[in-house]
Amino acid sequence: MRLLAFIVGLFLSQAVFATPDTLFLLRHAEKRDGINPNLSEAGKARAEHLVSMLKDKKIKHIFSTNYNRTLETVKPLSQKLGIVVTHYNPRQLTALVKQLKTLKGNTVIVGHSNTTPQLVKLLTDHDVTINEDQFDELFVIEGGALTLLSSNN
Numbered sequence: 001m002r003l004l005a006f007i008v009g010l011f012l013s014q015a016v017f018a019t020p021d022t023l024f025l026l027r028h029a030e031k032r033d034g035i036n037p038n039l040s041e042a043g044k045a046r047a048e049h050l051v052s053m054l055k056d057k058k059i060k061h062i063f064s065t066n067y068n069r070t071l072e073t074v075k076p077l078s079q080k081l082g083i084v085v086t087h088y089n090p091r092q093l094t095a096l097v098k099q100l101k102t103l104k105g106n107t108v109i110v111g112h113s114n115t116t117p118q119l120v121k122l123l124t125d126h127d128v129t130i131n132e133d134q135f136d137e138l139f140v141i142e143g144g145a146l147t148l149l150s151s152n153n
Contacts, residue, residue, distance in 0.1 A: 022106045023141040028069040060105025
């Protein structure tokens with residue numbers, strides 16, 4: 001009986017401390033001006049390009065803040081893959097990290113020029129920055145290792 005309890009406990013603890021295979025973190029694509037703006041034409045093109053970059057990456061989860069620019073950035077990918085986008089609160093990144101650590105499978109998280117670097121820091125302890133005019137950085141976290149790719153390719 002103790003052995004069974006140990007095995008169940010071990011299984012549950014691994015589920016709690018599991019991490020997704022690969023995390024893809026990015027800032028929303030280029031936007032128009034205004035409050036809660038939509039994507040510009042360049043942003044729409046980048047969102048479509050993200051589909052070609054990520055469609056074969058075995059994505060299982062997509063997270064986005066609930067703003068037009070972030071949702072429109074992942075909409076083509078979520079439609080292509082048939083994955084419902086999960087909204088997260090950009091003011092509660094620690095809660096998002098806890099949620100991410102319970103997932104299995106590759107995950108895309110789209111945020112903003114301030115929240116994406118904060119997430120990278122929480123997940124890897126690396127400091128990164130995104131300038132206000134940068135929309136092409138794709139941060140890849142796999143096994144705790146951080147890689148920077150460009151969504152211009």
